Every structure is written in C-alpha cells, then in structure tokens.
Amino acid sequence: MKKNLANKSQVVDGLKITIKKQEENEKVEGKKKENLYTFTIEGENASSVKKGLGSIDFVLKTKDKKEVKLDDSLATFGNELKSGEKLSGKVSFATNKAPDKLVYKPNGKELAEWSVNENE
Structure with a gap:
C-alpha cells in the first residue's frame, strides 16, 4: 500500500503546517534494521x-x-518564525511498528494529526 501525505495542510495555533513529502526507507545500524519514516514539513506563520x-x-x-519519538541522529529543523515567514525541514522516525498518524504535539499537547495511510 502506497502511503502519501503530500501537500496536506492544517492551520493550527496560527501556523499553517503542510506535509510536503513522505518517504519510507530502511535504516541499518550494525545488525539492527528498522523502517525509517521521513516527512518533509513546511510551516508558515499565519x-x-x-x-x-x-x-x-x-x-x-x-x-x-x-x-515514536523523532530520530535525532538524522537532520532536524527548528526556528522561530515572524508573521508571514516560512520554514521547512525534515523529521524522521525509526521503528518496525506499522505507522498510523503523524502528530503535531508541541509541549505535550496534541494539536493536529495526519493519517499516514492513504486509504484511511
């Protein structure tokens, strides 16, 4: 099943968050293999x-x-945005469990979610 969140936007707490791309790869560290889910995210301060x-x-x-917490051994992003500014970057998660939702959860509060399964 092909999964695709591309260009799904939500405006949350003054931020327009768009999932620009979703990738699935294999991450190998020594003998350990995991699926690596990487999302390219764009945020705009609205x-x-x-x-x-x-x-x-x-x-x-x-x-x-x-x-699953982000895999901070890979590229991350973050910054403060002035009104109208945009920022994009990647967030990656390594797991062997089946993914369900990408959740925007600043300060421990779930504010938005995107299903990572195209058929749902």
Whole structure:
C-alpha cells in the first residue's frame, strides 16, 4: 500500500503546517534494521505574533497506539518564525511498528494529526 501525505495542510495555533513529502526507507545500524519514516514539513506563520516550529514538535503514532519519538541522529529543523515567514525541514522516525498518524504535539499537547495511510 502506497502511503502519501503530500501537500496536506492544517492551520493550527496560527501556523499553517503542510506535509510536503513522505518517504519510507530502511535504516541499518550494525545488525539492527528498522523502517525509517521521513516527512518533509513546511510551516508558515499565519498569525500576527512570532511562533516556533521544529522537528521536536512531532511524534509518530503506531497502529498499536505507541508513540515514536523523532530520530535525532538524522537532520532536524527548528526556528522561530515572524508573521508571514516560512520554514521547512525534515523529521524522521525509526521503528518496525506499522505507522498510523503523524502528530503535531508541541509541549505535550496534541494539536493536529495526519493519517499516514492513504486509504484511511
């Protein structure tokens, strides 16, 4: 089943967040192999005040409801955005569990989610 979130946007807490690309690869470290899910995310500050956005604000939820934290051994992004500014970057998750949702969860609060399964 092909999964694709490309160009799915939501405006959350003054930020327009768009999933620009979704990739699935294999990550190998020594004898350990995991699936690597990487999302290219674009954020635009649609509010009149500064807003922060970064890789650390996202988690991946699996079909069995577990949360996978970002793989910070790979490229991450983050910055404060002035009104109208855009920022894009990647967030990656390594797991052998089936992914279900990409969740925007700044400061531990779930504010938005995207299904990573095209058929749902």
